[in-house]
Amino acid sequence: MPPPNTPEEGVVATNTSSILALRPSMSRDGGGDGGGGGGGGPSSAAAVDLRLLEYEDAVDENLICPICRVALVGPVITNCDHVFCHRCLVQAHALNPVCPVDRLPLKLVSETRPAPKIVQNQLDNLNVRCPNHARGCHLVVARSLVENHVTRYCDKTMVPCPHPSCEHTVVRNDVGKGCLHYDVQCEYCEGNMLKADLEIHQDQKCPNRKKDCELCSAEFVRNKQEEHMKECPEVEVSCKYAPFGCTQQMSRKMAEGHGEKCDYRVVGPVGEQLAELRSELTALQEKDRMKDRRIKFLENRGYTLPASNATEAISDISLPESSTNADMAPYESRDQYFLSLFETMESKVERLSSALAEVEGRHSMMLINETLQIKDQLTEIRSTLGVLGMHVRWLMNFRLQERGRVGAGSPAMPGSLAGNQQGTSDPNLPRRLSDTMREHPPRL
Amino acid sequence: MSSTPKPTSSAQTSGAARLLQRQLKEMSTAKDLPGISVGLLNENNVFVWEVVLMINDDCKYYGGAYFRAHLTFPPEYPHLPPKLVFQAPVPFHPNIYASGELCISILHPPEDDKYGYETAAERWSPVQTPETILLSVISLFSEPNDESPANLDAAKLLRQDRAGESKEFRRRVRKCVRESLGED
Incomplete structure (x- = not known):
C-alpha cells in the first residue's frame, strides 16, 4: 500500500x-x-x-x-x-x-x-x-427519511434485547415479549433453538411440522407447501394441451381423464415434435453462425493476399506466375491457392456486374430525365409555331383584303413599307409594325 | 440503538460484489456492445468473469477472431484493477504474455511503477468499468502497441511487418485466429 x-x-x-x-x-x-x-x-x-x-x-x-x-x-x-x-x-x-x-x-x-x-x-x-x-x-x-424510519419506527429493525444481561438482538416488534433468548425445543422436530428464532423456524424450516392441505386433506410438511401444490390432486391446473389452445381448467386428478378426450390431443404430439425441431433448429443456427464466421474469415484471407499485389491482379495472365513467389506461402497447396484465386475473381466479377447494373440504371435514368425535358421543350416550340402560323395566316388574310381595297385606289406596288404605312389607316399601325417583322424571315 | 445485520468485515467485499453484479447485468443486457459477451465462470463467484471477444472483420491482423479470456477482480475493486488473462489459444500479440496475461497500462494499479515508463495518467482509475476495459482491449487488437511489449517476438515481427520486411507476423496471427475459430 x-x-x-x-x-x-x-x-x-x-x-x-x-x-x-x-x-x-x-x-x-x-x-x-x-x-x-x-x-x-x-x-x-x-x-x-x-x-x-x-x-x-x-x-x-x-x-x-x-x-x-x-x-x-x-x-x-x-x-x-x-x-x-x-x-x-x-x-x-x-x-x-x-x-x-x-x-x-x-x-x-x-x-x-x-x-x-x-x-x-x-x-x-x-x-x-x-x-x-x-x-x-x-x-x-x-x-x-430511511434512517429515521429504521432507527425509530421500523418494526423489523433488530434492536438489543431488553434483558440487561442478554447480548443478543431481537426484532423491535418482539421487544415487549421480554428476553426471548433462551433455549426451547421445537415441539415438532425436537431441535433446540432460541425462542426468538422459533417462529421463523416453525414457519419456514421445521422438517416435521405438518399441515393439512386445504384442498385434498393430505398432510404435508409445512415448509414444503409449494412442492405439495405441484402435486396436490385437487389443485386447479390447465389442460396439458394448453400451449396448443385448450383453455379448460380442472383439478389435477380430472386432468388425466380430460387429456384423453381433449380436442387438442391430436395437436399434442405435433407440438412436441415442433418443440423438438425448434430446439434442434436453434442448435443448428448456432453452428451455422460459427461456420459463417469461419467462412467469412477464410474469404477475407483469400481476398487480402492477392490484393496485396493488386497491380498484378489486374491482368489475368500474370497472376499464375505470382504463385511462385513468396506470397503464396500461407497456402498449404497450389490447389488451395488457385481455389482462393478463383473465388477472388468470382467475387470481383460479381462486384463488377453489380456495378455495371448500377451504372446502366443510372444512365437510363439520366437519359429519361434529359429526353423528357427536350420533349417538353419540343411540344412548347410546336405550339408556339402553331400560334405563329395562325397569326401569319390571319395577317395574310388581312393584308390580302386590304390590298384588294387599296388596290382600287392605287394599283402601284403595295409591297414597300413606306407605301403601306402611308396607304393604311391609323388603327392598323401597331399591328403592321410587328407584321413586317414577321414577314421578313420568309423573304430572307 | 445501532444495528448492523451484516458483519462489517465483509463490507468491502460485498460492496465490490454488488458493484460487479450490477455491472455484469448491465453489460449482458446492453445492446451497444458488439463483439463482447460476458458471463460468470462460476455461478457462485462474481469476481471471475468469462469474456468472449469477437474481433471485427475489419481489424487488420486479428479480424474474425474469437478470443476467450478470464477477467479476475480483486476484493478492493474498483479501487484496484482487475486482471485479464486470455485462455488457450493465447493470441499472438505484442501486449499479451505467453501465459495469456494481458499487459495494458489501464490495468496497472496506480501505485506500482514497476514498468517505469508509464505516466500515472495511463494507469488504472476507479472510474474505469469492465466495459471500458474490454473496449480498450478490443482497440488493442486493432492497434497493437509495440512500445511496451509483453511478447518480444510478436513486437519484433510486428515492426518488421510494418516496415514491409516480413510477413511472418501476419502468418503467426492468422494461425492463432484460425485456432481461435476451432480449426486445427
Whole structure:
C-alpha cells in the first residue's frame, strides 16, 4: 500500500479520521462506514449504510458516483467539477492523489467541497426500500427519511434485547415479549433453538411440522407447501394441451381423464415434435453462425493476399506466375491457392456486374430525365409555331383584303413599307409594325 | 440503538460484489456492445468473469477472431484493477504474455511503477468499468502497441511487418485466429 499522502490531508480533523478509518479497510477489508457523511451527508454514525439500499426507480445517471456506481452518498465536488461519494474519493485518493476522472493532481482538502445543495436535495428525494424488507417491512420512503424510519419506527429493525444481561438482538416488534433468548425445543422436530428464532423456524424450516392441505386433506410438511401444490390432486391446473389452445381448467386428478378426450390431443404430439425441431433448429443456427464466421474469415484471407499485389491482379495472365513467389506461402497447396484465386475473381466479377447494373440504371435514368425535358421543350416550340402560323395566316388574310381595297385606289406596288404605312389607316399601325417583322424571315 | 445485520468485515467485499453484479447485468443486457459477451465462470463467484471477444472483420491482423479470456477482480475493486488473462489459444500479440496475461497500462494499479515508463495518467482509475476495459482491449487488437511489449517476438515481427520486411507476423496471427475459430 503506498500512501502518497499530500501534506494537506492532515489539515481537517474529520477527513483525517475518515482516511485512517478507511486505510485498513483497503488492506484487510474491514470497517466499512467510517466516513459516511464527511462531505455534508446527514449521517455520520450510520445506522443505515446508504450504499446498500435498493432504489425503487432507476436513478438518474448524473446522480451516480462514477466510482461505486450507486446514487451518491455524501457527495463532494472537486475543483475540476467532478462529483463523487466522499468515501469513494477518499479511498481512491489514498491510492492515487489525482481526480479519478480527469487524472489531474488533486488536493483532497483544499480542492474539494460538498456538492451543491440542489444535488443533495435530489439525492434526498430518491425513493428507497426499507433495508429491513427481507424481514418483512415493505415501506418505500425518501432516502433522507430511511434512517429515521429504521432507527425509530421500523418494526423489523433488530434492536438489543431488553434483558440487561442478554447480548443478543431481537426484532423491535418482539421487544415487549421480554428476553426471548433462551433455549426451547421445537415441539415438532425436537431441535433446540432460541425462542426468538422459533417462529421463523416453525414457519419456514421445521422438517416435521405438518399441515393439512386445504384442498385434498393430505398432510404435508409445512415448509414444503409449494412442492405439495405441484402435486396436490385437487389443485386447479390447465389442460396439458394448453400451449396448443385448450383453455379448460380442472383439478389435477380430472386432468388425466380430460387429456384423453381433449380436442387438442391430436395437436399434442405435433407440438412436441415442433418443440423438438425448434430446439434442434436453434442448435443448428448456432453452428451455422460459427461456420459463417469461419467462412467469412477464410474469404477475407483469400481476398487480402492477392490484393496485396493488386497491380498484378489486374491482368489475368500474370497472376499464375505470382504463385511462385513468396506470397503464396500461407497456402498449404497450389490447389488451395488457385481455389482462393478463383473465388477472388468470382467475387470481383460479381462486384463488377453489380456495378455495371448500377451504372446502366443510372444512365437510363439520366437519359429519361434529359429526353423528357427536350420533349417538353419540343411540344412548347410546336405550339408556339402553331400560334405563329395562325397569326401569319390571319395577317395574310388581312393584308390580302386590304390590298384588294387599296388596290382600287392605287394599283402601284403595295409591297414597300413606306407605301403601306402611308396607304393604311391609323388603327392598323401597331399591328403592321410587328407584321413586317414577321414577314421578313420568309423573304430572307 | 445501532444495528448492523451484516458483519462489517465483509463490507468491502460485498460492496465490490454488488458493484460487479450490477455491472455484469448491465453489460449482458446492453445492446451497444458488439463483439463482447460476458458471463460468470462460476455461478457462485462474481469476481471471475468469462469474456468472449469477437474481433471485427475489419481489424487488420486479428479480424474474425474469437478470443476467450478470464477477467479476475480483486476484493478492493474498483479501487484496484482487475486482471485479464486470455485462455488457450493465447493470441499472438505484442501486449499479451505467453501465459495469456494481458499487459495494458489501464490495468496497472496506480501505485506500482514497476514498468517505469508509464505516466500515472495511463494507469488504472476507479472510474474505469469492465466495459471500458474490454473496449480498450478490443482497440488493442486493432492497434497493437509495440512500445511496451509483453511478447518480444510478436513486437519484433510486428515492426518488421510494418516496415514491409516480413510477413511472418501476419502468418503467426492468422494461425492463432484460425485456432481461435476451432480449426486445427
